[in-house]
Amino acid sequence: MDVDCLVIGGGVAGCALGWRLRRAGMRVLVLELRDAWGKQKLCGGILGVSSLSELVASFGRGAFGELALVRPPHHRFRCLGKETVSRCTYATVLRKRLDDWLLARYVETGGEVRDRMRVLALDQRARVVSCRDLRTGARCEFSYGTLVGADGALSVVRRLATGEPQSAVMALEGMVRCTCEDIVFAYDPKKRGYCWYIPSGVDANVGCMSYGDDATQCRAWLSSFCEDMGIALPVLRGAPIPTGEDILLRADEHIFLAGDAAGLASPIDGGGIHFALASARMLAASLLGEDPYEEAMQPVVEKLADKAAKRDEIYLLNSLLIAGSGKALESE
Numbered sequence: 001m002d003v004d005c006l007v008i009g010g011g012v013a014g015c016a017l018g019w020r021l022r023r024a025g026m027r028v029l030v031l032e033l034r035d036a037w038g039k040q041k042l043c044g045g046i047l048g049v050s051s052l053s054e055l056v057a058s059f060g061r062g063a064f065g066e067l068a069l070v071r072p073p074h075h076r077f078r079c080l081g082k083e084t085v086s087r088c089t090y091a092t093v094l095r096k097r098l099d100d101w102l103l104a105r106y107v108e109t110g111g112e113v114r115d116r117m118r119v120l121a122l123d124q125r126a127r128v129v130s131c132r133d134l135r136t137g138a139r140c141e142f143s144y145g146t147l148v149g150a151d152g153a154l155s156v157v158r159r160l161a162t163g164e165p166q167s168a169v170m171a172l173e174g175m176v177r178c179t180c181e182d183i184v185f186a187y188d189p190k191k192r193g194y195c196w197y198i199p200s201g202v203d204a205n206v207g208c209m210s211y212g213d214d215a216t217q218c219r220a221w222l223s224s225f226c227e228d229m230g231i232a233l234p235v236l237r238g239a240p241i242p243t244g245e246d247i248l249l250r251a252d253e254h255i256f257l258a259g260d261a262a263g264l265a266s267p268i269d270g271g272g273i274h275f276a277l278a279s280a281r282m283l284a285a286s287l288l289g290e291d292p293y294e295e296a297m298q299p300v301v302e303k304l305a306d307k308a309a310k311r312d313e314i315y316l317l318n319s320l321l322i323a324g325s326g327k328a329l330e331s332e
């Protein structure tokens, strides 16, 4: 099969990009590893001001109602035994709802998705991707004009195109019944990470990520956080989050990376929905003849690199702010 743009990964970046390119009349194919409609991405579902602006700018205000966004009243920041409370500026969404909604927008444009496809090999010279159809076991080949790796953290496209693995930290998370309407973040400057409780309606997401600790230590930390919150530790799953330290937007003349695959995540809290939407928008514009992708993304890349370099300082400052009953720094 021969397409203008072959997108690997039908998550936020992949569907948002496919939606834009299809509307401009390009022949697009999205290949997804999991069940396109059955996937359950691990995610807190926090949408900051930048993510909300991206959604409105692309899909209009109607998106908010369709996504059934929740507005938690407060933010509770905990650190070293202190807690500060401030008005919450975030909205939250059930991540599966967001993913299914974006996929529906792409499919509405006539965009095609082939799911349960495992990428096996990439021939950069011939511009061919070989895959295994996990349903039938058949091997298939796809020729592309442009290839986009939107396959998340630890991107296979990125590894095959560059030979280098992507840097990532493992986050742990699970779902509980909602017992508190506020978002709660518990920071630890030494662990350079945080535990979270994020309500999104009937359910809430709890999790932990750390740039300093391993998964076993994260589990123990999350367990004591849940105890503090008066909730039982749920069944936990792990997922990689880019560290934001090795951003790569382009692997060769015809291969681009977007969202987590490009390493575009906050080096402080791992948030990446905004970057997935923004990179999809700028990459689509570039493929349609507007500003080159790398040039358009330059300010974002510089900002993330700066934050990654100052990670320890920011965690320390956050803890001082919380302890001094100030407000913690927000990532966006």
Ligand SMILES: Cc1cc2nc3c(=O)[nH]c(=O)nc-3n(C[C@H](O)[C@H](O)[C@H](O)COP(=O)(O)OP(=O)(O)OC[C@H]3O[C@@H](n4cnc5c(N)ncnc54)[C@H](O)[C@@H]3O)c2cc1C
Pocket (backbone or CB within 6 Å): 008, 009, 010, 011, 012, 013, 014, 031, 032, 033, 034, 039, 041, 042, 043, 044, 045, 046, 047, 051, 117, 118, 119, 150, 151, 152, 153, 156, 171, 172, 173, 207, 239, 240, 241, 258, 259, 260, 261, 264, 265, 270, 271, 272, 273, 274, 276
């Ligand atoms: C535990 C956790 C909590 C988070 N909480 C938040 C939050 O509250 N707010 C926020 O803004 N961000 C959050 N993030 C980050 C956010 O989820 C990501 O930054 C965002 O999903 C990136 O979108 P993406 O499209 O690049 O990747 P993804 O959403 O991961 O999509 C990648 C897609 O590619 C598919 N795929 C993977 N490998 C292959 C392959 N080889 N072939 C084909 N398809 C493949 C996947 O199944 C998936 O559908 C969180 C992340 C984690 C892990």
